[in-house]
Amino acid sequence: MMRYDVINLIQGRVDQADVLEREADQTIVEFRQGKLYSYETKLIRGCGVRVIKNGRSGFASSTNPERIDDLINTALELADLGPKAGFRLPPAEEPAVVPTFENKVMLVTVERMVEWGKDLIDALSARLPELKVDIKIHRTYSETSVVNTEGFDGHFAKAELVMLVIGLLVDDGIFWVSDFVNMSSSPVWQMGQILERIESLVRMGKRRATVRTGTYPVVVMPTALPELLFPIAVAVNGKQLEKRTSPLIGKENMSVLSDKITLIDNRLHPYGLASAPFDGEGVRARKNVLFERGFFKGFVFDTATAAVCGRSSTGSAVRDYFSLPQPGLSNLEMLPGDAELGATLKGISEGLLVYDVIGGGQSNYLAGEVSLNVSCGYKIENGVVTGRVKDVGIAGNVYEMFQRVAAVGSMVRDLGSNFLPFVLFSGLKVASRA
Amino acid sequence: MKQFLKQVIDGLAVDYAEIRVEENERVRVVYRGKEVDDVGKAYESGGCIRVFYQGNWAVGTFNIVDESIRNIALELASQVQKLPRREGGLIKLPAFHETVKLVTRHDPRHISIAEKEGLIRHYNQILLNTRGIVSTLCGYQDSYRKVFWYSSEDRYIEQEFGWLGFSCRAIARDGTNVQDYGESVGKTLGFEAITGREEMVERVAKIALDLLRAEPVTAGRYTVIIDPLLAGVFAHEAFGHLSESDHIAENERLRSLMRIGTRYGVDELTIVDDPTLPLEKGSYRYDDEGVPAQRTELIRNGLIAQHLHSRQSAYLMGESVTGNARAISYRYAPIVRMSNTYIEPRNLTLGEMLEGVDDGLYVVGSRGGMTELESFTFSSLYAFKIEKGKRTKMVRDVTISGNVFETLRNIDGIGSDLVIYGGLGGCGKADQAPLPVATGAPHLRIRNVIIGGR
Numbered sequence: 001m002m003r004y005d006v007i008n009l010i011q012g013r014v015d016q017a018d019v020l021e022r023e024a025d026q027t028i029v030e031f032r033q034g035k036l037y038s039y040e041t042k043l044i045r046g047c048g049v050r051v052i053k054n055g056r057s058g059f060a061s062s063t064n065p066e067r068i069d070d071l072i073n074t075a076l077e078l079a080d081l082g083p084k085a086g087f088r089l090p091p092a093e094e095p096a097v098v099p100t101f102e103n104k105v106m107l108v109t110v111e112r113m114v115e116w117g118k119d120l121i122d123a124l125s126a127r128l129p130e131l132k133v134d135i136k137i138h139r140t141y142s143e144t145s146v147v148n149t150e151g152f153d154g155h156f157a158k159a160e161l162v163m164l165v166i167g168l169l170v171d172d173g174i175f176w177v178s179d180f181v182n183m184s185s186s187p188v189w190q191m192g193q194i195l196e197r198i199e200s201l202v203r204m205g206k207r208r209a210t211v212r213t214g215t216y217p218v219v220v221m222p223t224a225l226p227e228l229l230f231p232i233a234v235a236v237n238g239k240q241l242e243k244r245t246s247p248l249i250g251k252e253n254m255s256v257l258s259d260k261i262t263l264i265d266n267r268l269h270p271y272g273l274a275s276a277p278f279d280g281e282g283v284r285a286r287k288n289v290l291f292e293r294g295f296f297k298g299f300v301f302d303t304a305t306a307a308v309c310g311r312s313s314t315g316s317a318v319r320d321y322f323s324l325p326q327p328g329l330s331n332l333e334m335l336p337g338d339a340e341l342g343a344t345l346k347g348i349s350e351g352l353l354v355y356d357v358i359g360g361g362q363s364n365y366l367a368g369e370v371s372l373n374v375s376c377g378y379k380i381e382n383g384v385v386t387g388r389v390k391d392v393g394i395a396g397n398v399y400e401m402f403q404r405v406a407a408v409g410s411m412v413r414d415l416g417s418n419f420l421p422f423v424l425f426s427g428l429k430v431a432s433r434a
Numbered sequence: 435m436k437q438f439l440k441q442v443i444d445g446l447a448v449d450y451a452e453i454r455v456e457e458n459e460r461v462r463v464v465y466r467g468k469e470v471d472d473v474g475k476a477y478e479s480g481g482c483i484r485v486f487y488q489g490n491w492a493v494g495t496f497n498i499v500d501e502s503i504r505n506i507a508l509e510l511a512s513q514v515q516k517l518p519r520r521e522g523g524l525i526k527l528p529a530f531h532e533t534v535k536l537v538t539r540h541d542p543r544h545i546s547i548a549e550k551e552g553l554i555r556h557y558n559q560i561l562l563n564t565r566g567i568v569s570t571l572c573g574y575q576d577s578y579r580k581v582f583w584y585s586s587e588d589r590y591i592e593q594e595f596g597w598l599g600f601s602c603r604a605i606a607r608d609g610t611n612v613q614d615y616g617e618s619v620g621k622t623l624g625f626e627a628i629t630g631r632e633e634m635v636e637r638v639a640k641i642a643l644d645l646l647r648a649e650p651v652t653a654g655r656y657t658v659i660i661d662p663l664l665a666g667v668f669a670h671e672a673f674g675h676l677s678e679s680d681h682i683a684e685n686e687r688l689r690s691l692m693r694i695g696t697r698y699g700v701d702e703l704t705i706v707d708d709p710t711l712p713l714e715k716g717s718y719r720y721d722d723e724g725v726p727a728q729r730t731e732l733i734r735n736g737l738i739a740q741h742l743h744s745r746q747s748a749y750l751m752g753e754s755v756t757g758n759a760r761a762i763s764y765r766y767a768p769i770v771r772m773s774n775t776y777i778e779p780r781n782l783t784l785g786e787m788l789e790g791v792d793d794g795l796y797v798v799g800s801r802g803g804m805t806e807l808e809s810f811t812f813s814s815l816y817a818f819k820i821e822k823g824k825r826t827k828m829v830r831d832v833t834i835s836g837n838v839f840e841t842l843r844n845i846d847g848i849g850s851d852l853v854i855y856g857g858l859g860g861c862g863k864a865d866q867a868p869l870p871v872a873t874g875a876p877h878l879r880i881r882n883v884i885i886g887g888r
Binding site: 032033035036037038039040041042043044045046058059060061062063064065067070071074077078080081082083084110111114132168170171173174213239242243244245247322323324358359364366367369371372373375390391393394395429431432 | 471473475477478479490491492493496506509516518548551568569605607611613614650680685687691765805808809811812831833835836837885
């Protein structure tokens, strides 16, 4: 195990050090255009070391156990140039308890994954013969370990099983639909639900509808919501507080979003793709409430950023073996409201129902600006979906948008590391070529 | 090395096998605001084995390169034989042996990390010295890869890849109004490619401050003139991805939509993908299937001329290989990708293009773009209004989106001033990012473009 070799060799030569080691074994079965395309296996092993010496930190990483000396020497050399390190690495602490490993996931064989994909494609082609389907099923076993010179020595195993389905319909244009399933808690094949969701998206999109440029009520489904939440996820990052670039500076415990919105960063979500008993530098994982009924509750920090800002780590260090820890979100949860989708649509005389958007992260997201192209969306007229829309964009400032929340859905969708309901915005600006 | 690789895949009961083993080194330096945020170096080694049998692939990637990888090869051969037979095959190539060395004047591997850090600190300080700039993000990266590639055709290629680049971003703030602006440079060149860039850094600070005073653009339809940087991103995002044949090889409807000879633009429009351009970010000699790089015309005089191919997609479509199967590292199998993609220049000057526009936008630069086949969206860095043929007020938050085919048909002016850019980032597709690419174009004028904004 590289981490112990590294920490033993470096002990006494530095003020502090930590090592993150990760090993993963991933199996991927891929179908393209309705046919099995490939079987893939990935074996990943790597180790990253951060050293702190004379108040600065140095970092190096390697996948090669034979280059441990290079790894250590480079980290030591870079400590002369690296960032200031006015913090202490976390001490030995009991990690939190969170389920991340279900053995049944590892018992899902390649043959079973192939069978699932084939069954889904057969069922879809019977119902929707014109739809071309791509499927990727990933099964991953990983082990993550963090050890430091302060006595922390943590390790956890994780099993993940996820499926991504993309359906492509080519008529007089091109229309995408997609679906995602996280089966990491229980590998129970949910074909009926997947079929129902995809069939519904395709059937609603058989007809075309046009929408004129204007302001409309828009229902943003959980699959599209992460793009609207992205600027907020950036703004709550302690790094943006440190650099004085977050629009949330000075707004802690103030009302920023609609009182219908509660957002939680939760590394303890059972079987979430970002779940872990400790963060990337060994701080015990916890739930961080980001917004409670619209009130901003605080930034997220790793140890280094917290020290600069005079705060404490929130257990939010995100790190892989090839990178230094940075503050970041883990699993993002939005608490559900009480709205049912059917009833919500019935109450809209003219509006949009949005399942997928592209173009996130390209606008001035630091200021909260978004401008997104609706890649899978539908027109709602007099309470019913009348057809798919094309060449339509939604734009605006997310802080203004999330103040105009008319309803939040009662069901939360598991999207791996996002656990979100739908949100009805009372008025979003929609640009259209129609 | 050839002998070792040969032993790993020798005698497998498959139609085709290849192994790619790689050693790489990467350095990065990041400044955020006044402080250095990250200085790091990574050493990686690993490999990828692919076997092809009766239309299916089995792929294995690994970090530990020793005799044990023969077991991975055997396991892949066994797995691929269990998969149901599928139509198709691969274009085969003759036995061959080639070594491609990287030639640079100032090889970044021979320059100390302290010198790299010093240069980025210097650029960062220029931004910080500018009044009104509250924070910065300046980064340096270099990457060196040595790849050993061998196939069951007894084809062997040793190839070195290297690139480096830097980016600088200034964040300006006036009360709650926060604006940021950045530029980056990326080349397959030596360290000289990023020294002496003070003028660029000063421009970044100035534009970030100008953006504080710019109004958000009003959403709607406009005639736009897009600058070479954005026009290049448009060529890459809007049409280049559509030309990648892995999407179209087995989809009859898409094949028909992308049939060679179909008109997608005005007569003057020619779009090219060319990895053989010297020293550009997306340049290489052989792709990751051992196919020689070549110039490929995606659109010639407004008509679809060629598609970008892997060995498999070329076989399925009955076309020639183009050398566009690329992987970002040993962790991935190659997929069909672009290299240096650009629109060929024509005759119009910028002044002539402006003359024809009464009420439009001059749109500059790109924050990035995305496409889902015919739908695209990309964001500019900033824009100016065009009023009666003159550039006037600066506006911000300008995002262009729409339908590729309509937008290509709506190009009504192509400039004479081709510029090719390679930034610090790269292209993303199917979880593989960033892939080194460059994009380029002259100025373009396009009618009836959807502008997203406030």
